[in-house]
Amino acid sequence: xxxxxxxxxxxxxxxxxxxxxxxxxxxxxxxxxxxxxxxxxxxxxxxxxxxxxxxxxxxxxxxxxxxxxxxxxxxxxxxxxxxxxxxxxxxxxxxxxxxxxxxxxxxxxxxxxxxxxxxxxxxxxxxxxxxxxxxxxxxxxxxxxxxxxxxxxxxxxxxxxxxxxxxxxxxxxxxxxxxxxxxxxxxxxxxxxxxxxxxxxxxxxxxxxxxxxxxxxxxxxxxxxxxxxxxxxxxxxxxxxxxxxxxxxxxxxxxxxxxxxxxxxxxxxxxxxxxxxxxxxxxxxxxxxxxxxxxxxxxxxxxxxxxxxxxxxxxxxxxxxxxxxxxxxxxxxxxxxxxxxxxxxxxxxxxxxxxxxxxxxxxxxxxxxxxxxxxxxxxxxxxxxxxxxxxxxxxxxxxxxxxxxxxxxxxxxxxxxxxxxxxxxxxxxxxxxxxxxxxxxxxxxxxxxxxxxxxxxxxxxxxxxxxxxxxxxxxxxxxxxxxxxxxxxxxxxxxxxxxxxxxxxxxxxxxxxxxxxxxxxxxxxxxxxxxxxxxxxxxxxxxxxxxxxxxxxxxxxxxxxxxxxxxxxxxxxxx
Numbered sequence: 001x002x003x004x005x006x007x008x009x010x011x012x013x014x015x016x017x018x019x020x021x022x023x024x025x026x027x028x029x030x031x032x033x034x035x036x037x038x039x040x041x042x043x044x045x046x047x048x049x050x051x052x053x054x055x056x057x058x059x060x061x062x063x064x065x066x067x068x069x070x071x072x073x074x075x076x077x078x079x080x081x082x083x084x085x086x087x088x089x090x091x092x093x094x095x096x097x098x099x100x101x102x103x104x105x106x107x108x109x110x111x112x113x114x115x116x117x118x119x120x121x122x123x124x125x126x127x128x129x130x131x132x133x134x135x136x137x138x139x140x141x142x143x144x145x146x147x148x149x150x151x152x153x154x155x156x157x158x159x160x161x162x163x164x165x166x167x168x169x170x171x172x173x174x175x176x177x178x179x180x181x182x183x184x185x186x187x188x189x190x191x192x193x194x195x196x197x198x199x200x201x202x203x204x205x206x207x208x209x210x211x212x213x214x215x216x217x218x219x220x221x222x223x224x225x226x227x228x229x230x231x232x233x234x235x236x237x238x239x240x241x242x243x244x245x246x247x248x249x250x251x252x253x254x255x256x257x258x259x260x261x262x263x264x265x266x267x268x269x270x271x272x273x274x275x276x277x278x279x280x281x282x283x284x285x286x287x288x289x290x291x292x293x294x295x296x297x298x299x300x301x302x303x304x305x306x307x308x309x310x311x312x313x314x315x316x317x318x319x320x321x322x323x324x325x326x327x328x329x330x331x332x333x334x335x336x337x338x339x340x341x342x343x344x345x346x347x348x349x350x351x352x353x354x355x356x357x358x359x360x361x362x363x364x365x366x367x368x369x370x371x372x373x374x375x376x377x378x379x380x381x382x383x384x385x386x387x388x389x390x391x392x393x394x395x396x397x398x399x400x401x402x403x404x405x406x407x408x409x410x411x412x413x414x415x416x417x418x419x420x421x422x423x424x425x426x427x428x429x430x431x432x433x434x435x436x437x438x439x440x441x442x443x444x445x446x447x448x449x450x451x452x453x454x455x456x457x458x459x460x461x462x463x464x465x466x467x468x469x470x471x472x473x474x475x476x477x478x479x480x481x482x483x484x485x486x487x488x489x490x491x492x493x494x495x496x497x498x499x500x501x502x503x504x505x506x507x508x509x510x511x512x513x514x515x516x517x518x519x520x521x522x523x524x525x526x527x528x529x530x531x532x533x534x535x536x537x538x539x540x541x542x543x544x545x546x547x548x549x550x551x552x553x554x555x556x557x558x559x560x561x562x563x564x565x566x567x568x569x570x571x572x573x574x575x
Contacts, residue, residue: 031059033067036111038104040092042154044116048197049146050085050093050158053113055104067106076101081115087177091158120148125160125201127194132203134170134184135211137240142172142180144194144201156196165191169207210238215250215288217281223529223553224260224271225296225498227323227336227375232267234281234288250281259294273298274327295552296498297327302337304373304380306359308423311347311386312415314363316427316445318356319349321373321380329498331550332534336375343369346386356447358427361386389417394425396464396471403439403454404480404509406564407520410545411441411450411473413464425466426450435460439475447545451519480509482564485521494573495551500534501572502546505561518547521563525549530557531572551575 035058042051057067068090073083075092081100085091092102094117102113124147134140146156162174169188173181182192184207193202214237221230236246252262254269256277262269269279271294280289301324307317323333335355341347346369347361359371361384371382397412412426431443431450438458442448452462454477462473490502505521508514525531530553549559551574560569 031062033057033106033109034060036067036071036104036106036109037064038102038111038113040113040115044118044152045081045094045154046118046120046122046146046148046152047094047096048159049154049156050091051115051154052088052158053090053092053102053104055090055106055111057106057109070106071104072106074103074105076103080117085158085176087175088158093159118148118150118152120150120152122146122148122156122197122199125156125194125196125199127192127201127203130203131206133206133208134182135208135239136184136187137210137238138184140182140184140205142182142192142194142203144180144196146196146199157194160194160196163193163195164205165193170205210240210242212236212284212286213239215246215281215283215286216243217279217288217290219269219279219290219292221528221532221552222291223293223295224269225331225550225552226271226273226294226298226325227296227333229268229270230292232262232269232279232281232290234267234283236283236286246281246283250283253280253282254278254292255280260292271296293553295554296329296331297325299323299333299375299378300326302333302373302375302378302380304337304371304382306371306382306384309382309384310421310423311359311361311384312391312417312423312425313361313366313386313388314428315423315425316358316360317424318427319359319371319373319382320357323375325498327496327498329496331498331500333375337373338375340372340374341369341384342372343367347371347384352446358445359384387417389419389421391415391467391469392418392420394429394464394466394469394471396473399473401452401462401473401475402513403452403475403477404507404515405454405456405477407507407515407517408451408453409516410448411452411462411464413450413466413471415466426464429464429466432463432465433460433475434463438477480511480513482507482566483510484508485517485561485563485566485568487559487561487568487570489570490546493570494575495531495549496575497551497554499551501549501551503549503559503561503570504546505563505568507563507566517563519545521547521561523547524560524562525557525572526560527555527557529553530555530574531559 037056039054045051055068055071056064058064075082077100080098081094097119127144143157144160157180162172164172169190170184189206191202192205216235219232224230234247234250235243247267254262259275259277260271276293278289279292303322305320321334321337339349345365346367350358366386366388368385393416413429415425431441433441439460440453442451457479459476486506488504495501504518507517534548557572
């Protein structure tokens with residue numbers, strides 16, 4: 001007796017240790033099957049009809065579960081009733097009136113069930129559900145109940161013959177394993193019929209417009225640096241299998257707005273602080289989401305600077321804001337901060353695009369004021385003086401230029417004032433070329449103003465005009481063949497998340513000459529979740545701006561530069 005009690009205790013301890021709550025979640029190898037219980041949907045059926053049987057297994061009196069799918073079936077009177085539906089092994093069909101003993105066997109455990117087959121005949125059929133509406137692409141399971149001559153009722157779904165009147169609108173299966181299952185195909189209506197024993201019933205099935213089933217949220221930037229933005233897209237998957245862009249129709253939200261926010265419409269997310277959040281899109285009661293990882297730390301300080309803090313009236317100069325972050329990195333946030341001028345009669349700020357911000361002085365008012373860059377509670381100021389001094393002379397950075405077709409280089413203009421101080425006036429000069437088919441020059445107030453582009457072989461003269469004075473540069477453009485291409489890392493190829501690398505590309509030609517082709521090359525990165533290319537901020541005095549690479553995740557990415565039919569790669573490591 002003690003041993004029996006101890007064995008029972010051990011079994012309960014094992015079950016308790018497995019977290020058992022009385023409902024088995026999987027078969028076990030320590031509790032034996034001891035008996036079977038057979039249940040029939042209809043213990044008495046009419047001849048030529050079927051019913052399903054289910055089997056519950058009793059495991060040592062501790063728990064029970066459905067084991068119908070493990071059962072082997074047999075009948076002692078196959079002429080009365082038998083298992084002939086191979087698609088549904090637990091369905092028994094009555095053939096002639098009488099009684100059949102059905103046996104269910106699992107391993108060495110068996111049990112029997114007595115099934116009565118009556119001589120009742122069907123007198124009416126009723127299909128359910130009646131007149132359903134089904135969205136295009138979805139299915140509808142129909143059932144049919146028969147009323148018999150002995151006033152009994154029975155589900156005869158498995159025995160009826162099913163049909164649809166308009167199969168282009170919807171089909172209904174008459175196959176053994178899926179009787180009565182209708183598939184909607186096109187908007188419209190059809191009649192679904194069931195026939196058994198010479199009796200029929202029909203119902204109308206209406207196929208309506210497809211309905212939204214799920215929303216797939218995606219982004220090309222699953223990892224963003226703090227204070228940068230990325231876009232999310234929402235595709236609605238409908239019941240007919242179609243996928244529709246619903247980005248502008250969904251309502252967007254972020255699970256953690258301290259890490260990132262997203263516009264309620266449009267799907268533009270702004271990363272704020274390091275961490276992970278879920279971006280969700282909701283439409284028509286359906287929600288989809290995607291994870292967004294924010295790297296690069298959080299902003300701890302701002303340093304604002306200007307190309308010059310003493311400016312001539314009526315000129316423009318580039319402004320720059322550098323952010324310091326909690327992970328020790330610094331990066332350009334010029335286009336992210338809010339810019340303001342204390343005295344707008346002296347100067348104003350314009351932001352045409354991206355990181356390009358111009359400080360524009362008044363053409364009539366001189367004096368001093370402050371320029372402020374701010375973000376949240378952080379700010380930085382610049383003391384600005386707008387002077388009445390006149391221009392004594394202007395000079396161009398290069399009197400001659402040697403370009404290759406398809407390349408570019410920059411010119412800038414320096415004005416010497418009457419007190420011998422200087423100011424870069426490239427942005428305020430008017431640029432022209434004698435032949436744009438040979439060498440063109442960018443003349444719009446932008447990050448590339450003063451850039452000369454080699455178009456075709458030949459010579460052209462570039463003229464810069466400022467304050468009524470002209471200065472020129474003779475440009476010779478040649479056709480050369482690239483022999484090799486080199487990527488030069490100005491400060492190495494390893495960077496912290498949120499840090500920047502400066503990269504340059506140099507072409508070596510077959511005539512032995514070399515040229516910086518950074519701006520003319522095509523750049524790409526194979527893993528944008530690790531590193532991205534960013535637009536260089538406006539900088540004066542540089543012949544060609546560097547290509548900036550910013551780390552956004554951790555790992556390695558391949559940076560490629562292509563020019564003149566040559567491609568060069570280098571590995572970027574982000575820590």
